[in-house]
Amino acid sequence: MTALTPVLWLYFQNGRAKYQESTTFMLVMIGIVLSLVLVYFYELAKQAPLMEVAAEYQTGSLLDSLYLLGYLIIGAALYAHRKHQDWSYAVVANAMEPS
Amino acid sequence: MRDSNADNVVDQVWSTALDKITKPGDLPSGRPALGDQMDLAAAQAGTAALLATVPAFNKLLYNSGYAASARNTYLILRRLGMPADFFWKYEQWNPKRALDTLDKIVSKVFTTMLSKQHVGVLKLTAADPVTNRFEVSFESCAECSGLHAHDPMCFFHAGSFAGMLAAMLDHEFDAWEVECVALGAAACRFEIGERTDRQTQTRWGRWADEFTYAFEPAARFQEDLDGETVRELGETVDIGYYQMLLASTVLTNMEVVERSCLDAGRNIGTKLADIVRERFGADPQEAVPAFYRRLRYASLDVTGLDSGEASGFRVVVSEAPEHLGVLESSALVPFLSGELEGMLSALTGRDLALATTDVDGHDLVLRYAPS
Incomplete structure (x- = not known):
């Protein structure tokens, strides 16, 4: 995880600098990564082995909430990705109206 | 560069x-x-x-x-x-x-x-x-x-x-x-x-x-x-477009095109003199301002200078797009000054040349003298 964070950060910075990457696409990726790695953060925070922590899945635990959070980020980002142009166009159209 | x-x-x-x-x-x-x-x-x-x-x-x-x-x-x-x-x-x-x-x-x-x-x-x-x-x-x-x-x-x-x-x-x-x-x-x-x-x-x-x-x-x-219609959008254009055209082409290439602008302006001014004389009269002090006002290009005040060999014209230019707003400090007037040079020369039958260019408040003051 320590190695992954700066890689994601650099990827994001590079994409923004070159205007080659989509913010919403980046959020989808962040959601996927979080859904995979949040369990390890949880494991570190609880100071318990992974096998023991994994037993908490689907029991209404905080771990389930974290897992769902990752998927919610993916879902929200996919929705935003789909609506991105409409929203952006609305911003431009609104800015073109006389104030 | x-x-x-x-x-x-x-x-x-x-x-x-x-x-x-x-x-x-x-x-x-x-x-x-x-x-x-x-x-x-x-x-x-x-x-x-x-x-x-x-x-x-x-x-x-x-x-x-x-x-x-x-x-x-x-x-x-x-x-x-x-x-x-x-x-x-x-x-x-x-x-x-x-x-x-x-x-x-x-x-x-x-x-x-x-x-x-x-x-x-x-x-x-x-x-x-x-x-x-x-x-x-x-x-x-x-x-x-x-x-x-x-x-x-x-x-x-x-x-x-x-x-x-x-x-x-x-x-x-x-x-x-x-x-x-x-x-x-x-x-x-x-x-x-x-x-x-x-x-x-x-x-x-x-x-x-x-x-x-x-x-x-x-x-x-x-x-x-003559007021002929050449396009559906009308026969006028916003001065912002003209300023955009001038600034983008002339201002960014001033060293290359300044002399050409002056010459091209003089050439046009010479060719337009007959139209100006025919439509607005032979007196440059009346005709030239009337022509530019009719074009909605600029307000001009043309005064004859009768002082022996220095006789010529003093032209005060107001509201010209090339000396207005953000362009006011850009000295972007070679075309207009050349056009006036050609027009005044042809109207008077004398070879006049731009002698000085000054700024008076928002106005531009051009003085033409025999070359």
């Missing part, structure tokens, strides 16, 4: 054009007497004369339009709040989505700006994101309506449209004109392709290299003064 101060002035002119749409109440007219419109013929004369007389001016016009448009399209879209990834991966869009999305933005922003300035009506008519080929049509084109040519002549707009797409799609494009109002077409039509594409290079090169043009200012101004 490009002059960054000149680029800043160009950017301010573009920004003012946007402000006129988004903040109309915040911008008082810089021309209380003449208003914000000027006759189209007056706005066309300078570039048309330079196209006819200066070799490769068409390429300079194109490149100036491209550079100014690419930079300012980017600035305008960011200022309007468009995210940088709006056209993300557009190469993978289907042609219909590419055309619809691009046309929405072009229509909302650039067609609005150009129509409000009475420059023309822009429409994106074709888009192929796979081959990066686009087509735009431009009705009522301010660059060529009322002019007559053997070759398509709208280099400034071709460069502007290529620069506009370049900034939006982050590619280098070139545009070439395939139909032109100056050749009798209903609208100017431009094709745009990627700069690295061999066919684009061939077609743009052929258009730019083989271009020839002969400008007849007397015929164009005669038509204008």
Whole structure:
């Protein structure tokens, strides 16, 4: 995880600098990564082995909430990705109206 | 090397054009007497004369339009709040989505700006994101309506449209004109392709290299003064367009074109003298101001100077677009001063030359003396 964070950060910075990457696409990726790695953060925070922590899945635990959070980020980002142009166009159209 | 101060002035002119749409109440007219419109013929004369007389001016016009448009399209879209990834991966869009999305933005922003300035009506008519080929049509084109040519002549707009797409799609494009109002077409039509594409290079090169043009200012101004209709958008254009044209082409290339502007202006002024005499009288002090007022170009006060060998004219110029607003400190008057030089010389039958140029408040004071 320590190695992954700066890689994601650099990827994001590079994409923004070159205007080659989509913010919403980046959020989808962040959601996927979080859904995979949040369990390890949880494991570190609880100071318990992974096998023991994994037993908490689907029991209404905080771990389930974290897992769902990752998927919610993916879902929200996919929705935003789909609506991105409409929203952006609305911003431009609104800015073109006389104030 | 490009002059960054000149680029800043160009950017301010573009920004003012946007402000006129988004903040109309915040911008008082810089021309209380003449208003914000000027006759189209007056706005066309300078570039048309330079196209006819200066070799490769068409390429300079194109490149100036491209550079100014690419930079300012980017600035305008960011200022309007468009995210940088709006056209993300557009190469993978289907042609219909590419055309619809691009046309929405072009229509909302650039067609609005150009129509409000009475420059023309822009429409994106074709888009192929796979081959990066686009087509735009431009009705009522301010660059060529009322002019007559053997070759398509709208280099400034071709460069502007290529620069506009370049900034939006982050590619280098070139545009070439395939139909032109100056050749009798209903609208100017431009094709745009990627700069690295061999066919684009061939077609743009052929258009730019083989271009020839002969400008007849007397015929164009005669038509204008007669009130003839040359386009649907009207016979006037916003001074912002003229300022944009001047700043983008002349100001950024002042060292190269200053002498040519003076000569071209003098040539036009000489050719227009007969029309001025015929329509406004033989007295330069009355006729010249009346002519420029009729064109809604500038308010002039022409005074004869009778002091022996120094006899000549003192001309106080107010509300001229090239000495107004952000251009006021740019000394962008070689064309106007040359035109007055030619006109006053022809009207008086004496060889007059510009002796001094001074600034008095917002006015420009030009003194002409026998050369």
